[in-house]
Amino acid sequence: MSIELIIRDHIIEAIAQCYNQQIDSSLVQLQNTRKEFDGDITLVVFPFVRMSKKSPEQTAAEIGDYLQQNVSEVEKYNVVKGFLNLTISPAYWVSVLNEASADVNFGYTSPTQSSKLAMVEYSSPNTNKPLHLGHIRNNLLGFSLCEILKANGNKVVKTNIVNDRGIHICKSMYAWKLWGNGQTPESTGIKGDHLVGDFYVKFDQEYKKEIANLIEQGQTKDEAEQNAPAMLGARELLLKWEARDPKTVELWKMMNQWVYTGFDVTYRELGVNFDKIYYESETYLYGKEEVLRGLAEGIFYQKEDSSVWADLTAEGLDQKLLLRNDGTSVYMTQDIGTAKERFQDYPIDKMIYVVGNEQNYHFQVLAILLDKLGFEFGKGLHHFSYGMVELPQGKMKSREGTVVDADDLIAEMVEVARKTSEELGKLEGYTPEQAAQTYKMIALGALKYFILKVDPKKNMLFNPQESIDFNGNTGPFIQYTYARIQSVLRKAADRGFEINRTIDGKVTPSSKELQLIKLVSQFPGAVKEAGEMYSPALIANYIYELVKEFNQFYHEFPMLTEENAEVRNLRIVLAETVGKTVRNGMKLLGIDVPERM
């Protein structure tokens, strides 16, 4: 039980005792005491002056008196205007440190029999081009969200639906057939997803030329777009694929396999993974029967051209197409099918879709349609909606070549990390392999932290030249602090200091030490809040605060050269506990921490 909860209950008691009023706990506004005032926890007393019918100062003093007399953790108090600043006893903070220090999984809640099962869909790439910066944000958020949910005691199934069929992949296939000369990743040395992406680009270039030619010959733009040989060829491939033409399916399989091999490399670099992968080629026909059932039950309606629609005007939305007039499915139809499928495959308590905010409308509609179809889980779907990554010149457009490729970006960052490390003379004594591993850890730490520290729902700006730094509020700064803590612990061992991990309650930490313990004690609360808010950014901001505080402490207070053995022990245990908290927190962001850097 956290100190805030203990205090809150006693404040409710105090109000009952002093003013004979039963109050709701939401009236008790507790906050961390600001640095410039004395105390640990502050109660805002304004809400109670109406009950006491006294001045804020007097009211605060009365509540303060009550708490000081009746709550052992409250040592003293002071009043500034309408704020009651409570000082918690050092003995309590020492006990908190002891608990945190003893718990390997500090901050985490273990799953139990009754744990909820959350399925999280994230990543969901198309197989016609490599992953880019937008996918990176998706993957990092999705993976981190899963880690946070797990740390909150949930069971999690990470899922990925691969968009492996459709006109986009047929375009790459068409281009490869015509202009590929039998190239393969092996023959060219090009990573499979990039090779397929190159043919996608090639297709678009040739297609544009053909359109220009046709327009010159007198066709309108629309006609030209429809009649260009490249487009006709891609369409033909799509039809052949749907008819299961063996040659086409074989080509499709081969090129998709190249892409998967390439994606696997990128996923491994990013440190993300999945428990269950759905392929759209296997699920794209799902959902049609549900739509037809809805039509039969009068939930949906049919137009003269025999296309099927949902009327959502009662919900304040528009009409939504569910089946084309040729009976084929659209995106929405498929999502209805896959949702049903997943709830049949797993006992899902919470379904979460990590998908960009451009699809807010889609998921709003999906929830309503599932609900209309009688699936009770419909209303409970959660769209984890995140903002776009923008570049200085605006939105990324793959066709205009203004994308930041995921592999290129990672490679570039590893290179910068290597250079920086060498310039600073770090990692001497490491083997080249160990050093390379650490550069990678630092580079990815920088990238991941940069992206995850921003509120997911907001659009963010990414400037490739300036954005990713290694100083200040960054992943490497946190990793650096962790590495220094490990260094302290190594040296403490070298010098033969016996570390007593259970701090005696009689030891009195200094105010700076107390401040650090306080911050550590807030970690479990931060994990819980991050889980409730679905916000990795909350964890990132928490760790930064902790690390910043530790750095100041580290600079001012010697740990190894401190003469007093009890104080030295306290500081080392505190450092160790901060290190563990940082490591546990970074794990929730999917960021590794190095033992040295």
Place this chain on the structure above:
RNA sequence: GUCUCGGUAGCUCAGCUGGAUAGAGCAACGGCCUUCUAAGCCGUAGGUCUUGGGUUCGAAUCCCAACCGGGAUACCA
């Protein structure tokens, strides 16, 4: 047009279930390497929290309106 999300320091972002003098980092300027790692620490400078109303003891935070920007809006996924 409608719906939706955003607008905080030169730049990138915190803070938003209303609370004390609005915080970090980057960039700029000035200090600190003989202690446990300077990817660090300390300091200086930088703000009409887009604007205007409202609610109240109190508003960056809640409500309304306007302006600016992103996104969605019936057959791409």
